[in-house]
Amino acid sequence: MAEKILVTGGAGYVGSVCVALLREKDYEVVIYDNLSAGHREAVTGGAKLEVGDLADRARLTEVFATHTPDFVMHFAASCLVGESYHDPILYYRNNVANAANLVDVMIEHDVRAIIFSSSCAVYGEPVRVPMTEDDPKNPINPYGKTKLTFEHLLEDCDAAHGLKSVALRYFNAAGATDELGEDHDPETHLIPIVLKVPLGLLDGVEVFGDDYPTPDGTCVRDYVHVSDLAAAHESALGILRQGKSERINLGNGNGFSVLDVIRASEHVTGKNIPSKVSPRRRGDPAALVAGAGKAADVLGWQPSYTSLETIIETAWKWHKEHPHGYRD
Numbered sequence: 642m643a644e645k646i647l648v649t650g651g652a653g654y655v656g657s658v659c660v661a662l663l664r665e666k667d668y669e670v671v672i673y674d675n676l677s678a679g680h681r682e683a684v685t686g687g688a689k690l691e692v693g694d695l696a697d698r699a700r701l702t703e704v705f706a707t708h709t710p711d712f713v714m715h716f717a718a719s720c721l722v723g724e725s726y727h728d729p730i731l732y733y734r735n736n737v738a739n740a741a742n743l744v745d746v747m748i749e750h751d752v753r754a755i756i757f758s759s760s761c762a763v764y765g766e767p768v769r770v771p772m773t774e775d776d777p778k779n780p781i782n783p784y785g786k787t788k789l790t791f792e793h794l795l796e797d798c799d800a801a802h803g804l805k806s807v808a809l810r811y812f813n814a815a816g817a818t819d820e821l822g823e824d825h826d827p828e829t830h831l832i833p834i835v836l837k838v839p840l841g842l843l844d845g846v847e848v849f850g851d852d853y854p855t856p857d858g859t860c861v862r863d864y865v866h867v868s869d870l871a872a873a874h875e876s877a878l879g880i881l882r883q884g885k886s887e888r889i890n891l892g893n894g895n896g897f898s899v900l901d902v903i904r905a906s907e908h909v910t911g912k913n914i915p916s917k918v919s920p921r922r923r924g925d926p927a928a929l930v931a932g933a934g935k936a937a938d939v940l941g942w943q944p945s946y947t948s949l950e951t952i953i954e955t956a957w958k959w960h961k962e963h964p965h966g967y968r969d
């Protein structure tokens with residue numbers, strides 16, 4: 642019988658691509674999403690959508706009792722770093738308290754295996770680049786703190802209740818599949834913002850700081866394709882089946898600067914993309930690049946999209962077809 646996976650946040654960007662892959666591989670999939678940032682149109686492949694909020698324990702209980710999942714993949718979260726500075730309570734409530742409801746209901750229903758969408762934000766300012774899993778974790782924004790707190794909660798529930806967890810610490814998710822792409826409101830991620838210029842939706846790109854200690858002075862990030870993230874989730878199920886818990890970085894292991902992204906986007910789209918430099922933003926480390934060795938060793942995972950241009954090409958194809966996101 643096919644394994645059944647409950648996917649919280651499965652109507653969002655990364656979750657929807659993961660759901661599509663799981664359905665291709667014949668897993669049964671139930672999505673739990675309040676559609677606060679997700680899209681009904683992003684639910685594909687015959688996955689079942691249960692609309693509900695993680696805050697709603699009774700609804701969660703009903704969904705677990707109805708569907709009796711084997712595993713949980715937990716994508717649902719509040720995920721805007723800037724907003725987390727202004728409204729930390731929202732972040733602790735959603736990413737910790739609401740997520741604790743999920744774990745509580747899981748244990749109640751004897752579901753003891755979860756894959757959690759963690760983030761490179763748990764490390765804060767890196768002590769070295771590339772960053773490896775055992776490096777110090779000193780998150781510098783409330784968003785990153787909530788992700789780390791939930792990792793701690795999972796570790797404590799492993800000790801107390803035998804709950805096995807794989808926390809996948811994504812670097813910058815990027816790119817699209819033919820059907821599924823990035824549609825956040827507000828959009829804060831660099832590639833979709835840059836692509837708004839050739840789409841005629843923005844006049845230019847704001848570059849926050851050009852005096853970082855990086856080769857061109859702009860921030861360096863590690864872009865990992867959303868389909869590669871989805872593949873890593875499927876591989877991570879293998880760790881849970883062995884009854885193990887792990888924390889694993891998911892990145893390409895290569896850093897690209899903001900200016901690299903702009904130049905590559907000009908090349909992909911054939912359009913000029915003007916930019917202007919603004920002051921640095923609070924809490925932006927100079928460079929975040931994954932040491933991706935553990936993902937290769939433990940998951941047997943290698944990203945298939947290693948070129949920045951190819952990642953941007955996939956995003957450009959989707960955004961050209963959906964200039965206003967799923968509303969199109």
Ligand SMILES: NC(=O)c1ccc[n+]([C@@H]2O[C@H](COP(=O)([O-])OP(=O)(O)OC[C@H]3O[C@@H](n4cnc5c(N)ncnc54)[C@H](O)[C@@H]3O)[C@@H](O)[C@H]2O)c1
Nearest residue numbers: 650653654655674675676677678679694695717718758814
């Ligand atoms: N996108 C990235 O670059 C990135 C990087 C690191 C980590 N992550 C993490 O990956 C996960 C997915 O990110 P994304 O970019 O797909 O985000 P997203 O906003 O597109 O998706 C999140 C989904 O969760 C749902 N949701 C939020 N709160 C909920 C609640 N209380 N109850 C039910 N549903 C709820 C939203 O409606 C949305 O569909 C998040 O946990 C995020 O922190 C993302």
